[in-house]
Structure formats: C-alpha cells, structure tokens
Amino acid sequence: MKIEKIKVENFKGIDYLEFKPKMMNILIGRNNTCKTSILQAIDFTHNNYKFMVNNIEYPTKLINFNSKKTEIQMELSDEKKEKLLLKRPDEIILRKDINNKILLVLEQIMNDFLTSKKSDISKSKIKEKIKRISQELTKKEIISELIIDSVLVRYNTEENIYYLISSKKLRKILKPLFKDIGLEIPLGIFEVYFEEGLNNISLYNKENQKKIKFLEENSKVFYIGILNSYFEFIKDEKDKIKIQKIQEIIKKYDLVENLERFDWDAIVFNSKQGRKQIPYEFMGDGFKKMVELLAVFNLKNIENKVLLLEEPNSFMHPGYTRELIKLMLNLSKVMNVQLFITTHNFDLIEGFFNEESLSKKEVNYLKKELLILRTSKNKDIFVPKLIKYKDAVMESKEIFMDLRGL
Numbered sequence: 001m002k003i004e005k006i007k008v009e010n011f012k013g014i015d016y017l018e019f020k021p022k023m024m025n026i027l028i029g030r031n032n033t034c035k036t037s038i039l040q041a042i043d044f045t046h047n048n049y050k051f052m053v054n055n056i057e058y059p060t061k062l063i064n065f066n067s068k069k070t071e072i073q074m075e076l077s078d079e080k081k082e083k084l085l086l087k088r089p090d091e092i093i094l095r096k097d098i099n100n101k102i103l104l105v106l107e108q109i110m111n112d113f114l115t116s117k118k119s120d121i122s123k124s125k126i127k128e129k130i131k132r133i134s135q136e137l138t139k140k141e142i143i144s145e146l147i148i149d150s151v152l153v154r155y156n157t158e159e160n161i162y163y164l165i166s167s168k169k170l171r172k173i174l175k176p177l178f179k180d181i182g183l184e185i186p187l188g189i190f191e192v193y194f195e196e197g198l199n200n201i202s203l204y205n206k207e208n209q210k211k212i213k214f215l216e217e218n219s220k221v222f223y224i225g226i227l228n229s230y231f232e233f234i235k236d237e238k239d240k241i242k243i244q245k246i247q248e249i250i251k252k253y254d255l256v257e258n259l260e261r262f263d264w265d266a267i268v269f270n271s272k273q274g275r276k277q278i279p280y281e282f283m284g285d286g287f288k289k290m291v292e293l294l295a296v297f298n299l300k301n302i303e304n305k306v307l308l309l310e311e312p313n314s315f316m317h318p319g320y321t322r323e324l325i326k327l328m329l330n331l332s333k334v335m336n337v338q339l340f341i342t343t344h345n346f347d348l349i350e351g352f353f354n355e356e357s358l359s360k361k362e363v364n365y366l367k368k369e370l371l372i373l374r375t376s377k378n379k380d381i382f383v384p385k386l387i388k389y390k391d392a393v394m395e396s397k398e399i400f401m402d403l404r405g406l
Contacts, residue, residue: 001304002338006021006072010066011064011072014064019386024371025339026343026348026372028344028349028372029375033375039223041084043221044072044084045072045083049215060088060148071083071085084154085152088151089150089152094152098147142173150164220304221305221306224309246295255287267279267283289312290324293312309339309340312324312341321351325352332365352366374387
C-alpha cells in the first residue's frame, strides 16, 4: 500500500495541509509545529480502532480551536480512499442518543450487579438507587456538560458514525453523583460501563482486546512513536527463535564486535581481556534504539506497508545513524515500504545527501523518492513547505539552522 495524496483540514494545530507523498518523507521543523500531528492524522485515519482508544480522554482537542470540524482524506495506491471526519455534534440529536444510552448502561449495571455481586442491599433498594442515578444523569444540565466535550466521528461512509464522549468529563460527573447517592459499587466499575456504553468501545472485553490485537497485526500502517517501547511485542515474547534472529541482526550490522550471545538479560562478547558479559539494560540508549529498530524492521511484517517513525535516531551515535539510513533506504527500495519520518537531527538529514557514503543507485533513488516537509508556525497559523531533493541540497544551511532552533 502507498499513500498517494493526503489532505488535512483543521486537525489539532494544522489549519490546512495537502501534498502528494513520496516513498521517503522526512518531516522537519521546530518543536510544536505539528510534525507528530501529521503522523497521527495518517495513523488515526487508517487505524480507526486506535483513534477511538487513544482519544477518549480529550476528544474535542483534536479539532482545531478555530474550527468546528476536522476532515482528513487519503488517496491510496489501490484507488481506495480513506476519510476521517470529526465535528462538534448537533446538540438535539446527541442529547437524545446520550439519554437513551445512559438508560441502557444503567440497566446493564443493575442486571450485572444483581446477578454477580453479593450484597446486603436488597434488590428493591438497588433498583431504587439505580433509578435515582438515571434521573440525575439524564438531567438537561448534565447531558449538556457531556456534549461540550464530545465529538461526532465518521469513517469513510455515513453509516459508520460514533459519538466520542470525554471519559475525563464523565469521571468528573460520576464521582460526586455516586458519592451522594451512596451506591456501594466501586466507581471504576461505573467508568468501565459508561465508557463502553456511551462510546461504543469495549476495551475491557477479552474478545474486543483480541480483535484490536488482530487489527494491529494486520494493519497497513505501522506507527513507532518516540515515547513507545519499540520492542514490547518481542520483549514480552520468550521465543528463542526470535531472540536468535535478533542475535543474527546484531552480528549482521556489526553492532557488537565479536558477539557471542544475546538475550534480554545480557550481551556476551569476546574481547582482548577475555569473555565479557554486560546486562542489556546497561547498554547505551542509542545502541538499544538501533537494536530494537532493527528487530522491528526484520521481525515484523512491514513489506508493502506504511511506516511512521518518530525521532528514530534520537540518542544514536553518528555511526549508528549512517547504518539506519542505509537500512531505511533498503526498506523503501527493496521492501516497498513508504516512510514518514520526524526528526530534529541534522546527522540524519545530512546523511541522506552525503553522496560519498551512498551508492549511485541509492542517490538516484533518493533524488526520485525523497521529500522533505518543513513545518513552521506564523502567528499560530500552520505553514508547511515541501522541499524536493535538489532544493534541499541548496537549502541545507537554512535547514540546519531550523533543526538547531536558530
């Protein structure tokens, strides 16, 4: 899959952005100029399950503060189109929807509580308390407060419509209400029921967790964020075959000289002073980042997919950065992986234009398939600039100053 065109309107800090990506897209700019927001726009539009899960706390913050509607559109290489629409909902329609859902959720709580929990409270008392909660929650002012922090979510077709209600606002409303009524059910249980019932998200259901895992494994867009553990899916796995493959990767890229054995406990290698063992957690952050990236690239099925990388070479030694550039070139050219990369690192940018360290084929590929998207802000207005390979060489000094925040 390849993204042929992206159009973003009023998403977070992005007022308007439209461009045709290449196979290798590098996003540069100072802090708070929406580089990560561009990655999220791509990720959320393709992976709608992730959007619903990740934005349940503050859904309205995704819509640009100057607008009432967000729209993201992507045209794909297989002639498909993907679209994400967010808008502040019609109050009358949403009021009716929320009111109905509140009643259904309370009924579910009552049925589950009466059948599964031992309590000294009589059934009639529980029903009476649930009824009082229902009366309080469906009051006009409470529903109005929920509506303020909610968004309508529509994917691709008009049939797929959701209302995303802020779970933070929900907790704020529920806590004093249940305390006053004195219902002896933990608040956390109510949060689970209401988050699922109002937002159509069953995060706590095992079947839905399996479904989300299946969607993640089969997604065509794979996001690696700077704050994420790159490697959780492998570290959690005590698979000897995977550990063996990682060991082979370290040897292939010569990341540890004379490596004898690798696992998550320690790295064993031979030196002039004899056999040495160092705990993996004691290794440098740059080394661990490189190992984990290599493992993700080699062990996860990313062929013919879109890879979103946030600051991939942070903490890396320049030597590792050079190897990372070669690796990403190989992924794009050989495995047909489309890359979107955010960075503040000049070594990474410079490496793509250092023709002495690259083969002629690699340089020709970059001239054709490299695009730099430079982001900036002018009085809170998002200002993007698209720079092709030849122009980037001419503007290298200006790019360097921008990366350094000068």
